[in-house]
Amino acid sequence: EWLTISRIQDVEGGSIKFAGIFSDISERKKAEERIRNLAYFDVLTGLPNRRLFNDRLSMAINSAKRHHQHLAILFLDLDLFKRINDTLGHSVGDRVLEEMSNRLKICMRDADTVSRMGGDEFTILMSEVQEVEDAVRLARRIIESIREPFLIEDRELFITTSIGISVFPEDGDSPEVLVKNADIAMYRAKDLGRNSYQLYTPQMNAKSFERLAMENEMRKAIERGEFILNYQVKMNLDTGGIAGAEALVRWKHPDLGLVPPADFIPLAEDTGLIIPLGEWVLRAACQQNKAWQDRGLPPIRMAVNISPHQFNQADLVGRVRGILAETGLEPSFLELEVTESVLMEHMDIAAFMLNELRSLGVVTSIDDFGTGYSSLAYLKRIPIDALKIDASFMHEITTDEGDAEIVSAIIGLAHNLRLKVVAEGVETEEQIAFLRSHGCDEIQGYLVSRPVSAENFEQLFEQDLLFQPPGVRSRPAKRKK
Secondary structure, eight states, rough: OOEEEEEEOOTTEEEEEEEEEEEHHHHHHHHHHHHHHHHHTTTTTTTBOOOHHHHHHHHHHHHHHHTEEEEEEEEETTTHHHHHHHHHHHHHHHHHHHHHHHHHHHHHHHTTTEEEEEEEEEEEEEEEEESSSHHHHHHHHHHHHHHHHEEEEEEEEOOOOEEEEEEEETOOSSSHHHHHHHHHHHHHHHHTTTTEEOOOOTTTHHHHHHHHHHHHHHHHHHTTEHHHHEEEEEETTOSEEEEEEEEEEEEETTTTEEEEEOOOHHHHHTTTTTTHHHHHHHHHHHHHHHHHHHHHHOOOOOOOOOOHHTTTTTTHHHHHHHHHHHHHGGGGGGEEEEEEHHHHHHHHHHHHHHHHHHTOEEEEEEETSSOOOOHHHHHHHOOEEEEEGGGGTTTTTTTTTTHHHHHHHHHHHHHHHTOEEEEEOOOSSSHHHHHTTOOOOOOOOOTTTTOOOOHHHHHTTTTTSSSSSTTSSSSOOOOOO
């Protein structure tokens, strides 16, 4: 309550009496508390927000300076969280963030502060750290905790996190620098494969600048038309003729020359640039295939890799339909390849998406088969047309009994499910003989042809790929030991 006392005077100025008024200010106090919460706490999770975290970090730094102590910052980001929002909706994404905050609080010490910085980014302040290993142990606990499945609306979601760690005073002496360096270390963890942690090192700053520069260059490259497609042939093992082609993107930078895909594809995935780049690849590949057909060349299937980000776009089917209509390519001459890991993340959604694509008449296949889950059960649930056996199984297929048995089993399994089998990474005649004897349908690899330009690919239509004249067939490069 709020008490207001007023003195009542007579006409000559003398006091007669006092009047007191009691006011109920409960609602006012509640409103002030709500304003305070909005200013300092995250609405969704109830955790401290960026502003409160920075205030506490500033105080912790001042205390650590006075007492010559260490403190640590952990910067966390959920790996590929955007897929959940894009495919399952923001309500499910919000539930994941709420559960994430609960798990973080369980992992931490009472004296630590965890905050939500925004989106799917969280920070943790560890004060009075005795050694760096304290922060490392916390990072490991968090990774193990997040790895456990999230049960959201009767769905099991498998999520991972990447963590960067910076330490005061070695890695900075201000809130801005410590958080920035922990952020840089987190991105390094993502670059190295996600689901891990990294301690900040000064060398990461240089890599961060390189990454930013590469991202800027990539954005310009899409506008300037610096990306090109090469095509690798798929050979029919029965006839020796061309069964199809796979479109492979290359970056022809005006100053750096040919940039390897390993240097720009992961960055494109992380920054979201894979969406416009992937759409360009799909359109260019369809245009090229239609151009070959218009020139009277035998019609073949054109295979295009679909990235995880693309596959999880709600309008992927509409985009594919639009590109097919725009280019005039019949759907049956387009093959979309997706990896096992993409399919297994949300199997029900993947099955629905693949059914929609197949309803267009598009061919679908699993790329790099054998490197992921390879569950017999999911193969029956996922509507696909072909399996591509990963190249890693080809290296010792004729000398390693284990690899030979795995490949033989995959071919048998696929054929029992009425799926076509393509073997990647074929580099020797002995590998071809093994694959043919076990009924493999198609092969792809340097023995048949390296990825080549559209002009050079056209020449392959006129050749028997099994019996090319000397000097035409590309020999495999020697492997580094």
